[in-house]
Amino acid sequence: MATGTVVRFDEVRGYGFLAPDTGGEDVFVHVNDLREDKHLFRSGLRVEYTPEVGDRGLKASDVQLLEPVRTAAVRRQAPVVGGPDRPGSAESDEDLLCDVLSHTEFRNELTEALLDAAPSLTAAQLVQVRRRVLELVQAHNWIEA
CATH class of the missing domain: 2.40.50.140 (Nucleic acid-binding proteins)
Known part of the structure; x- marks a missing residue:
């Protein structure tokens, strides 16, 4: 097994x-x-x-x-890092929060999004696209290690 x-x-x-x-x-x-x-x-x-x-x-x-089976998944929250388009924003901390996903959570959501967008993708194509996107995401530290 x-x-x-x-x-x-x-x-x-x-x-x-x-x-x-x-x-x-x-x-x-x-x-x-x-x-x-x-x-x-x-x-x-x-x-x-x-x-x-x-x-x-x-x-x-x-x-x-x-x-x-659990009824709901709990996501961790992390502050959004401000960029050049958000200097000195006066928004509250709550408005600046975003989901921080683990590698597995991101991979699962990416798979769902790819299949929703292009249901005719073969398994090999799906794996190839997902692998490249995950490389990009990891290179930028956009997900938890």
Whole structure:
């Protein structure tokens, strides 16, 4: 058995992707390979699965959740760093807060955004675009280490 994190799962289409804890390419998962109700699978949840080689690459079977499903994720807040367009702003500290995401949270949200914007992306294209964006984000320290 392997462990990982749900990157994305589309209940309507009946498939998604898992990020293995050992790293490497995301693993395809189909609704027929879930041991629990498909409505429970959301981005960021930890899972255990059996990796298999399918017709199109790695796929997960016998997938089960490792943790109870929480109703809401709590995000940390950090001040926005002022730039040349915001000198001497008189806004309150609350107006200057933004979400600070972990690498995994950002990766999950990026995956969702890419698939929403271009649902025809193949898994390989998605991984390639996401890898480059994550390199850029990390180079600028826009996410937590």
